[in-house]
Each structure stands twice: as C-alpha cells, then as structure tokens.
Amino acid sequence: MSVGAPRGLASSGQKLITEILHPLSAAEEPLSPGPDVTISAEKDKEPGLTNGTPVEISSPASASVLLSRLQLDGDPEADAHDPFGSGEPRDLFVTVDDPKKHVSTMETYITYRVSTKTTRIEFDLPEYSVRRRYQDFDWLRIKLEDSQPTHLVPPLPEKFVMKGVVDRFSEEFVDTRMKALDKFLKRVADHPVLSFNPHLNAFLTAKDLNKRQGLALLTKVGESVKNVAGGYKLRARPAEFCAMGEYLDTFSQKLGTIDRIAQRILREQSEYLTELREYGTVYSTWAGSEEQLQRPLEGVAGCVTTSCGALEDLSDNMSQDFLPVLREYILYIESMKNVLRKRDQVQAEYEGRLEAAVLRKQEDRTPIPVEVEKCQDKVECFNADLKADWERWQRNKRQDFKQLLTGMADKNISYYEKSQAAWESLITLLQEKQTEDKTSETN
Amino acid sequence: MLCISYNFIHYVKPSLELPGLFSVVRMRIASSADSSSNNSRSQMIMADSGSSDEVAVICNTDITSTESENNLINTMVERGTALLKKMEISVAEADKRTGKNTVNMQETYTVYLIETRPAESVSEEGTPAAPDTLWRRYSEFELLRTYLLVTYPYIIVPPLPEKRAEFVWHKLSADNLDPDFVERRRVGLENFLLRLASHPVLSNDNIFFLFLTEEKGWREAVLETGFQDKADSRLKSLSAMFRVKNPDKRFTALKHYSEDLSTVISQLLRIRARVADRLYGVYKVHANYGRVFSEWSAIEKEMGDGLQSAGHHMDTYAASIDDILEEEEHYADQLKEYLFYTEAVRSVCRKHELIQYELEMAAQDLSYKKQQKEELETGTVRIFSLKGMTSKLFGQETQEQRESKVAALEQSIQEGEDALKEKNAESQEFVEKAWNDIERFNEQKEKDLREALISYAIMQISMCKKGIQVWSNAKECFNKM
Numbered sequence: 001m002s003v004g005a006p007r008g009l010a011s012s013g014q015k016l017i018t019e020i021l022h023p024l025s026a027a028e029e030p031l032s033p034g035p036d037v038t039i040s041a042e043k044d045k046e047p048g049l050t051n052g053t054p055v056e057i058s059s060p061a062s063a064s065v066l067l068s069r070l071q072l073d074g075d076p077e078a079d080a081h082d083p084f085g086s087g088e089p090r091d092l093f094v095t096v097d098d099p100k101k102h103v104s105t106m107e108t109y110i111t112y113r114v115s116t117k118t119t120r121i122e123f124d125l126p127e128y129s130v131r132r133r134y135q136d137f138d139w140l141r142i143k144l145e146d147s148q149p150t151h152l153v154p155p156l157p158e159k160f161v162m163k164g165v166v167d168r169f170s171e172e173f174v175d176t177r178m179k180a181l182d183k184f185l186k187r188v189a190d191h192p193v194l195s196f197n198p199h200l201n202a203f204l205t206a207k208d209l210n211k212r213q214g215l216a217l218l219t220k221v222g223e224s225v226k227n228v229a230g231g232y233k234l235r236a237r238p239a240e241f242c243a244m245g246e247y248l249d250t251f252s253q254k255l256g257t258i259d260r261i262a263q264r265i266l267r268e269q270s271e272y273l274t275e276l277r278e279y280g281t282v283y284s285t286w287a288g289s290e291e292q293l294q295r296p297l298e299g300v301a302g303c304v305t306t307s308c309g310a311l312e313d314l315s316d317n318m319s320q321d322f323l324p325v326l327r328e329y330i331l332y333i334e335s336m337k338n339v340l341r342k343r344d345q346v347q348a349e350y351e352g353r354l355e356a357a358v359l360r361k362q363e364d365r366t367p368i369p370v371e372v373e374k375c376q377d378k379v380e381c382f383n384a385d386l387k388a389d390w391e392r393w394q395r396n397k398r399q400d401f402k403q404l405l406t407g408m409a410d411k412n413i414s415y416y417e418k419s420q421a422a423w424e425s426l427i428t429l430l431q432e433k434q435t436e437d438k439t440s441e442t443n
Numbered sequence: 444m445l446c447i448s449y450n451f452i453h454y455v456k457p458s459l460e461l462p463g464l465f466s467v468v469r470m471r472i473a474s475s476a477d478s479s480s481n482n483s484r485s486q487m488i489m490a491d492s493g494s495s496d497e498v499a500v501i502c503n504t505d506i507t508s509t510e511s512e513n514n515l516i517n518t519m520v521e522r523g524t525a526l527l528k529k530m531e532i533s534v535a536e537a538d539k540r541t542g543k544n545t546v547n548m549q550e551t552y553t554v555y556l557i558e559t560r561p562a563e564s565v566s567e568e569g570t571p572a573a574p575d576t577l578w579r580r581y582s583e584f585e586l587l588r589t590y591l592l593v594t595y596p597y598i599i600v601p602p603l604p605e606k607r608a609e610f611v612w613h614k615l616s617a618d619n620l621d622p623d624f625v626e627r628r629r630v631g632l633e634n635f636l637l638r639l640a641s642h643p644v645l646s647n648d649n650i651f652f653l654f655l656t657e658e659k660g661w662r663e664a665v666l667e668t669g670f671q672d673k674a675d676s677r678l679k680s681l682s683a684m685f686r687v688k689n690p691d692k693r694f695t696a697l698k699h700y701s702e703d704l705s706t707v708i709s710q711l712l713r714i715r716a717r718v719a720d721r722l723y724g725v726y727k728v729h730a731n732y733g734r735v736f737s738e739w740s741a742i743e744k745e746m747g748d749g750l751q752s753a754g755h756h757m758d759t760y761a762a763s764i765d766d767i768l769e770e771e772e773h774y775a776d777q778l779k780e781y782l783f784y785t786e787a788v789r790s791v792c793r794k795h796e797l798i799q800y801e802l803e804m805a806a807q808d809l810s811y812k813k814q815q816k817e818e819l820e821t822g823t824v825r826i827f828s829l830k831g832m833t834s835k836l837f838g839q840e841t842q843e844q845r846e847s848k849v850a851a852l853e854q855s856i857q858e859g860e861d862a863l864k865e866k867n868a869e870s871q872e873f874v875e876k877a878w879n880d881i882e883r884f885n886e887q888k889e890k891d892l893r894e895a896l897i898s899y900a901i902m903q904i905s906m907c908k909k910g911i912q913v914w915s916n917a918k919e920c921f922n923k924m
Contacts, residue, residue: 264731271724279714285707402746417907
C-alpha cells in the first residue's frame with residue numbers, strides 16, 4: 001500500500017480511527033482552530049470489523065525528540081521559509097541554487113546544485129551536494145506520487161516550454177524555475193512522510209540517478225501501487241471531502257482569475273511605460289531650446305526617467321516572483337484534486353467489495369475476506385493521511401499567500417516611494433532656484 | 444496707483460485653480476494690500492479672498508502660500524508694473540442660450556457671466572457690494588481679442604482658451620457642451636480677462652473696459668473703431684515674410700524660438716494625453732482585484748476578512764485615478780495657454796517683418812528715384828530702361844522736358860524721403876515697444892512655466908502618496924490574513 005512509509009498506520013482497534021491522533025497531525029503544535037473545511041461530526045463507522053491487534057503508533061514526535069538533540073542549528077533562511085511548519089525540529093535542510101549550462105552533442109540543458117544538510121540517520125553523511133536537472137526533479141515527483149499516493153505531493157513548475165516563445169536559457173527563466181524547484185524540494189523535505197521516502201534520499205545523495213530502470217518499472221509498479229479496480233461507483237463521499245473538492249474548484253478558479261488580472265496589469269503597465277519614456281524625452285528636447293527653464297525641464301525629464309525605471313522594476317518583480325507562485329498553486333490544486341479522485345476510487349472499491357462480501361455472507365455465511373479488510377484499511381489510511389495533509393496544506397497556503405500578497409503590496413509601495421523621492425528632490429531644486437533668483441534680483 | 448484684486452473663492456472651485464495665474468494674481472492681492480494705505484480695503488480684500496487656508500489648500504503642497512507669495516511680491520513691486528483699475532473681475536458662471544444667429548437659424552450656445560466690482564465697494568453692513576454683471580459669449584471674446592491684435596500689433600496679446608477640445612485622452616469628452624469642458628473654458632476665459640487687466644498697456648484700452656461693463660452696444664462700439672481697416676492682409680504679411688532682407692536678428696531668433704516652442708508643447712500635450720490613457724487603464728484593472736478578492740474571501744475562514752478589506756482598498760485605488768487625471772488637466776491647460784501664446788508671438792514677429800519690409804521698400808524706392816535723377820542730370824544711363832534706350836535711339840529730349848522731369852523727380856524724392864523718415868520712426872517705435880513687451884512676456888513665461896512645473900511635480904508627489912497609502916492599507920489587510 002504505502003511503500004516506504006516507516007510509520008505504523010493506525011488501524012481500527014480499541015478506538016475509532018478518527019479518534020486516534022494521526023501521526024501527521026503534529027501533536028506538538030496547537031491545531032489551527034478548525035480547518036477551513038467543515039468536517040462532518042459523524043465519521044464512517046466501520047461495520048464492526050475488529051482484528052484485535054493494537055498496532056503500535058510510532059509517532060514522529062518521539063523520534064524527533066530524539067533527533068533534536070543531534071539537530072544542527074537551523075538554517076535561518078529555511079526556517080523563515082516555513083514558520084508555519086509542523087513545529088517539529090527540522091533536521092533536513094535542502095537548497096537548490098547555482099544554475100549551470102551544460103552543452104553536449106545531443107542537447108543543451110541546465111543543472112542546479114542541490115545541497116543537503118541533515119542529521120537523520122537515514123542519510124550516511126551529514127552533508128551532500130549533487131547536481132540535478134529538471135528531468136531529475138520530475139522523476140522524483142513521479143516516484144513520490146506513485147509511492148505515496150495518499151499524500152499531497154507539491155507541484156513542479158511547468159515541464160514544457162515552447163521553444164520559440166520562451167528562452168529556456170534566459171537568466172529570468174532559469175532563475176524563476178530554480179526558485180520553484182527550490183520551493184518544491186523544501187516542501188517535500190518538510191513533509192513528515194514524504195521526506196523519508198527513499199527516492200528522495202536517492203535524489204539528494206546519489207552521484208548518478210539511475211532513472212532508466214526506475215522509469216521502466218514505473219509503469220508497472222505505478223499501476224499496481226495505484227491498483228484500484230475501476231468500475232466501482234462511489235456511494236457517499238464524506239462531506240469533508242466534498243467540501244475539500246468544492247473548495248479546490250473555487251479556489252483554483254479564483255487563482256486563475258487573479259493570474260489573468262495580474263497579466264493584464266502587466267500589459268497595461270508595459271504600454272504605459274512605453275508612452276512614459278517618450279514623454280520624458282520630449283521634456284529633454286524642450287530643455288534644449290530654453291535658458292532659464294532648462295534645468296527645471298531637465299529635472300522633470302529626469303524624474304520621469306526615474307519613474308520609468310521604478311516601474312520596470314515593479315513589472316519585472318511581478319512577472320518573476322508573483323505570477324510563477326500563483327501558477328504553481330494552480331498546479332498544486334490540480335494534483336490535489338487527483339489525489340481526491342484517487343481517494344474516491346479507493347473508497348468506491350472498498351464499498352463495492354464489501355457489498356459483494358456481505359451479500360455472499362448472507363447467502364452462505366462466507367466470512368468477510370481479508371481483501372475487504374485491507375480495502376477498509378486503505379480507505380481509512382487514505383482519509384487520515386489526506387485530512388492531515390490537508391490541514392498542513394491549508395496552513396502553508398495561508399502563509400504562502402500572505403507572503404505573496406504582502407510582497408505585491410511592498411513592490412508597489414517601493415515603486416511609488418522611488419518616484420516620490422525623485423519628484424521631491426526636484427521641487428527642492430526648483431524652489432532653491434526660485435529663492436536664488438529672488439535674492440539675485442533684490443541685490 | 445491702480446491695482447486689481449481677485450476674488451475667486453466664491454466663484455471658482457478650488458480644484459480648478461491654475462497655479463501659474465494663481466500666483467500672479469495672489470501677488471496682486473499682496474501688492475495692492477501693501478501699497479494701499481486704506482487698511483479697511485485691504486482687510487476687505489483679504490476677507491473676500493476667504494481664509495488663507497483655502498488659498499494654501501489650493502496649492503496642495505508643502506510650500507506655504509505666504510512663502511510663495513513673498514517669492515513674487517518683491518519682484519512685482521520692484522518692476523513697478525502698471526497695475527490697473529481697482530476692479531475685481533471674474534467669469535462666474537456659464538449658461539446655455541438659444542437664439543437666432545446671423546443667418547437667422549436657431550442655435551444653442553454658451554454664455555458666460557462676467558462679474559465686476561470696484562475693489563473698494565462695501566455695502567452698508569460692511570459686506571462686499573453686489574457686483575455688476577453681464578453676459579458674453581465666446582464669439583464676443585474672440586472679437587475683443589481680434590480688435591486688440593490689430594490695435595496693438597506690437598503687443599503679445601494673451602490667447603483665448605481653445606474653442607474646441609484638443610489633445611483629449613479618451614475619457615474626456617471632446618464635446619463642446621460637456622460640462623467639464625465648459626467649466627475649464629470658463630476658467631480659461633477668466634484667466635484671459637485677468638491677463639488683459641494686468642497688462643500695462645492693454646488694461647487701459649477703452650474697448651476692453653466697455654467689454655467688461657457695457658453689455659449692449661459693445662459690438663457696435665468695436666466696429667465703430669474701424670479696426671478692421673487697420674488689419675494687414677494675410678497675403679501682404681506672408682509676402683513680406685519671404686522678401687524682407689534685413690529683419691532685426693532678435694526678432695528672427697524669437698520667431699524660431701516660438702516655432703520650436705509650439706512644436707514641442709504640441710508634442711508634449713499629445714503624448715501626455717496618451718500617457719493619461721494608459722495610466723487610466725492600469726488603475727482601472729485593479730478594480731478586478733477588488734472583485735476577485737471578495738469572491739475568494741467567501742470560501743476562506745481565517746483569510747476571509749483580510750482579503751475582503753484588501754479588496755476594498757483595491758477598489759479605492761482604481762477609483763482614485765479619476766481625480767488624479769482631472770487635476771492634471773489643469774497642467775495641460777497651462778501648457779496650452781503658452782502653446783497659444785506662441786501664435787501671438789509669431790504675430791508680433793510678422794508685423795515687424797512687414798514694417799521692415801515696407802521700410803526696405805521705401806528705401807529702395809528712394810534710392811532708385813535718386814539714381815534716376817542723377818542719370819537725367821548727368822545724361823549717363825546706368826540703369827537700363829526702355830525709355831532711356833528709346834530716347835537714345837530716337838533722339839534726346841529737349842532741355843525743357845528734362846528739366847521738368849527732374850523737378851518732378853525731386854518732388855518725388857522729397858516725398859520719398861519723408862516717407863522713409865516716417866517709416867523709420869514707425870519701425871523704431873515698433874521695435875522698442877515690441878521688445879519691451881517681449882521682455883515682459885519672457886519674464887512672465889519663465890515664472891508661469893516654472894510654477895506650472897512645480898505644481899506638476901506636486902501633483903505627481905500627491906499621486907505617489909495616495910498610492911503608498913492605499914497599498915499600505917492593503918498590506919495591513921494582507922498581514923491580517
């Protein structure tokens with residue numbers, strides 16, 4: 001089911017699954033006052049399955065407490081990045097930087113340096129530095145999705161770029177992509193389950209990623225892992241997952257709108273900038289034919305030029321920092337919706353099998369087969385994983401957007417401040433001149 | 444010493460002040476207050492002008508009005524500008540009329556109310572007396588100006604505001620009956636009258652005085668002056684422009700300068716309109732943020748309030764551009780005034796060229812006659828003429844004939860010399876008077892344009908401050924998300 005997840009999965013036992021604290025609901029931090037999605041009070045009651053084996057719930061909390069004594073001093077940058085984090089002491093720090101172009105006979109591509117610092121015992125060394133290209137990140141993501149289908153895997157920036165339209169090797173493009181890759185990796189590293197995935201380990205440490213074999217395996221393994229029989233119809237999706245789905249749909253729509261608005265603003269600003277530049281040059285031209293007014297006019301031309309520069313900065317910032325993050329979230333939402341759909345399928349399969357089994361039991365007293373129990377486990381784990389991930393995602397989302405929007409406000413403020421400063425110094429200049437003239441006249 | 448003061452608080456919306464004129468006019472108040480010994484009058488003037496706060500607010504800047512005033516007072520008092528009647532003038536209102544025009548057809552036109560009041564008029568209660576009023580339409584202003592142009596060709600006559608809206612950016616209406624346009628024109632007409640009233644020469648003109656005081660019969664009075672006869676034909680002016688040999692270099696330079704200025708201001712106004720259009724677009728799109736934030740806030744719990752409030756600020760931001768651009772129109776109007784002024788400058792230069800040309804012609808004519816006389820007297824033919832040739836071929840003239848010709852020529856030469864003297868005197872007088880006014884104009888232009896640039900900078904600063912305010916508010920809301 002969940003390959004590579006070292007944590008014991010809570011299953012039914014003495015307690016209702018829903019009452020058992022899920023390993024991912026980090027016990028150490030106070031839960032936000034109710035997630036944004038209302039959770040229905042009544043959970044799906046298992047139809048009386050008991051197996052009596054209490055499974056040890058090794059929560060990550062205890063393991064982390066152990067590790068915290070060995071913890072490295074936090075990377076302040078990484079901390080700032082995720083102050084809304086799980087609250088557990090961080091013991092895995094990753095960074096993506098230093099893009100370099102590689103030219104070979106076959107192709108040209110960019111690699112990035114991926115640096116890791118960790119105290120985790122799963123890693124042989126405390127530090128690693130490897131070079132990876134986009135393909136490698138893509139491989140990692142697919143692996144994570146396949147091996148942890150019940151979890152929300154963060155998205156990657158878009159894979160394909162139209163060669164004619166965007167310069168794949170321009171500084172801006174590479175920089176934007178690098179930031180997105182860095183964010184992806186940091187999110188994975190922060191995730192209490194995903195960060196322990198052996199594929200991540202390989203990605204961070206291996207000199208050469210042996211992907212080809214993995215890729216070939218992927219199609220078969222992927223399918224068997226996601227082996228959910230189709231054709232089962234979902235009866236009743238729990239309200240909380242309905243709400244999640246609706247929220248994601250609306251949110252995605254709104255983000256799309258915001259993206260379009262931001263793009264429109266950029267276009268308008270660009271046209272404004274063009275006109276403004278010409279406007280400034282006319283003042284310079286005028287200054288050429290004046291005597292007393294030459295300096296004031298040159299001054300105005302200068303202010304307009306400064307404003308142009310400031311506006312350019314604002315537009316660049318918006319297109320490089322704001323829009324990519326927005327788009328990334330839209331991708332994130334898409335992948336989350338996929339996970340929700342998978343959950344639905346898993347539940348549907350379980351219900352289908354259960355129904356069949358119950359019928360058979362009624363007919364000839366055949367006991368409920370183990371497969372059905374396994375299905376039930378699947379459903380319950382999936383639901384639990386998803387819920388915990390959801391809460392975490394909501395927290396991160398709030399933080400991310402707070403940051404994004406305040407960033408946007410800051411950039412606009414900075415633009416106006418620069419412009420204002422220029423004009424204010426011009427006024428001082430002009431007024432000085434006025435008093436100069438006055439005194440020279442009275443003399 | 445005559446002086447003019449300006450009461451604008453009652454009649455002019457503060458936001459429509461033209462800072463250039465504003466300072467010119469405020470200076471008037473100050474100097475009239477200074478130079479007057481009549482304290483109650485100066486007090487009344489100050490009372491009339493409303494509180495000085497209002498005056499300062501109009502500037503909307505950190506420069507205090509008194510500072511600005513003081514900057515100008517000294518200059519004006521020193522120059523000893525001939526100030527004028529103790530009369531307050533304003534163009535108070537605009538109204539629509541319909542009537543029959545010259546071809547007996549119904550038409551709708553706008554009329555403007557001119558109010559005048561002697562500066563020291565006080566009624567019994569001590570409040571200012573009611574002003575005298577009359578109505579004028581735009582074509583009458585035009586007639587006045589044409590009269591002044593012809594009667595004072597050496598003066599740079601202040602221009603009228605544009606008849607039709609030009610250099611408009613898309614939101615502004617180009618419709619002559621649009622209330623905003625009418626309002627701006629009203630201000631422009633008032634500005635025109637005040638410029639006239641403060642001009643050392645023009646303010647003393649009687650027709651101008653009648654324009655302000657006699658509603659009926661003014662048109663006839665203007666026509667009676669016969670000024671149309673004095674007008675130079677356009678053709679004459681143009682041909683002089685091309686044929687004059689030695690115009691005063693200063694006038695040539697001035698002509699080129701005014702052509703350059705006209706070109707550059709037109710360019711500036713055109714581009715400014717495009718810039719305004721674009722800026723409008725940028726601001727207005729932000730209103731969409733307001734809408735989407737509001738919609739988004741509906742699905743959020745903790746983030747909801749912050750988003751919603753931020754959305755309101757985005758709406759405020761988008762709405763703020765309307766006022767910003769309306770204010771900028773006044774800057775555009777100030778530039779337009781000087782654009783139109785260049786035409787008046789060129790007109791003076793053309794008159795100079797015409798007079799110079801006539802002078803050159805008179806001199807040439809005289810020298811030709813003198814030469815003719817010399818030839819006749821000495822018998823030498825230096826100038827080829829058909830007459831000379833025929834007389835050579837067909838026999839000489841008699842002595843008597845020659846002598847009578849010489850006498851006639853001498854007469855003609857004497858007339859020519861008188862004419863030349865007159866022309867010379869005319870030319871010199873023109874150059875002197877014109878150059879006087881040109882210097883006055885240059886000073887005025889420098890001050891006005893500098894003030895205009897300062898007020899433009901102030902507008903830009905105000906726009907930046909508003910922007911910072913709104914985005915800071917939005918940021919606060921985002922922080923609370």
